[in-house]
Amino acid sequence: MAETLHYDVAIIGAGPAGLAAAEDIVAAGKTVVLIEKYLWGGTCPNYGCDPKKILLAAVEAKEHVEFLSGDGVDGQVAINWESLMGRKMRFTEAIPEKTVHSLDANGIAHVYGAAHFINSDTVVVHGDEDVEVQATDWILTVGQRPAELDIPGAELTIDSETFLSLPAMPEDVVIIGGGYIAVEFASIAAAAGAQVHLVVRGSELLTGFDEAFVDTLLDQLDDRGIRVYFNTEVTEVAKTDDGLNATLSFGSTLPTKLVLRAVGRVGNNDTLALENAGVEDDIHGINVDEFLRTSNPHIYAAGDVANTSRPRITTVGYYEARYAASVILGHDEPITYPAVPVVVYGTPKLAAVGVPTQYAEADGYSVRDIDMTNWFTYYRTGEPAARAKVVLDANKKLVGATVLSAHADELINYFTEAINNKDGYQAIRDRLYAYPTPASDLEYFF
Structure with missing residues (x-):
């Protein structure tokens, strides 16, 4: 029978949100455990915003030189992808160990493995050995993962995490999607020398932003050689002797070396067996009230996996998780949000x-x-x-x-x-x- 560990609060998901909540709870004198099944530190520092911005720093340096080309700056600047990737890897490879060291230094218990609920207050964590974790209160900060494609050859595509670890930048890249990640990675790939094809299912890029500004951004992407296909889908990806073929919905085929899917993200709530804990969720995430409580009053959800109307970005997850921790510690006012800035890190x-x-x-x-x-x-x-x-x-x-x-x-x-x-x-x-x-x-x- 699995060993049972008991805590005041257990947090599933050791990204920025879960880490912030754990720090507040342990500082208040309660026992807390963090459970993580993948990389300690979570998406943002390991395979999200931080490594993306390391790559973007080289793009920005190149662009600033090009802005002044012929106006005080001579010569050309090129991105050395292999060297840049080495810099990124030196940063990301240290994150999990640094995170665990910080947990130990702050007296925060941690368990590695995939967790699922077996009742309203207990999970089983499947690691090297199965462990049961029981807690009075829970905070779920398990985030999201890249959505899949349901087309022939979908297994030949890559997701954002793989893109951020590419050993070399191919000469030709197809990116499927019209949101933040698609635009950001198109900008990075183009600056690194790739011919980029951005395939957008709808008629607009970056829905939700001011259309006039998106049109100006689109002009700038065009100036950087990025080709955008609106009202178009990739219907099939197939191997060729030279790489891949991406078949488009209007019948044309794009020969390419790489196809990146950036078609949204889905919550990891479907991995937790929430029904065993009486927690309600849907395709939008885990349902919460104005206190971030789920339908089980001792379980809270925060960050990307919580079904709220706020942008699903790192800063909001951090803010919500600390708020959930404060409710567990006695705060009795509904959550209120300050103004939330959102940024598309394109060019x-x-x-x-x-x-x-x-x-x-x-x-x-x-x-x-x-x-x-x-x-x-x-x-x-x-x-x-x-x-x-x-x-x-x-x-x-x-x-x-x-x-x-x-x-x-x-x-x-x-x-x-x-x-x-x-x-x-x-x-x-x-x-x-x-x-x-x-x-x-x-x-x-x-």
């Missing part, structure tokens, strides 16, 4: 926060659409496209923004702070920022 970057610009005027807000390309902050770096829209309420307070530029990830954070502080023109003007920077431009958006 250029596209970011948004707060009231969506595309719906703002219909909802009674005013919108300012500003071409920043000739502002000194962007002129000096030679950016070919820099644009922002800001949403102001009746009191001229900032409530939303969308930004397209190489510095969009930085500027959107300033807008997020202004929204959370309910700042208007005078509050921004009264602050002193280093000049010239995106921050020092803030007063000109009002």
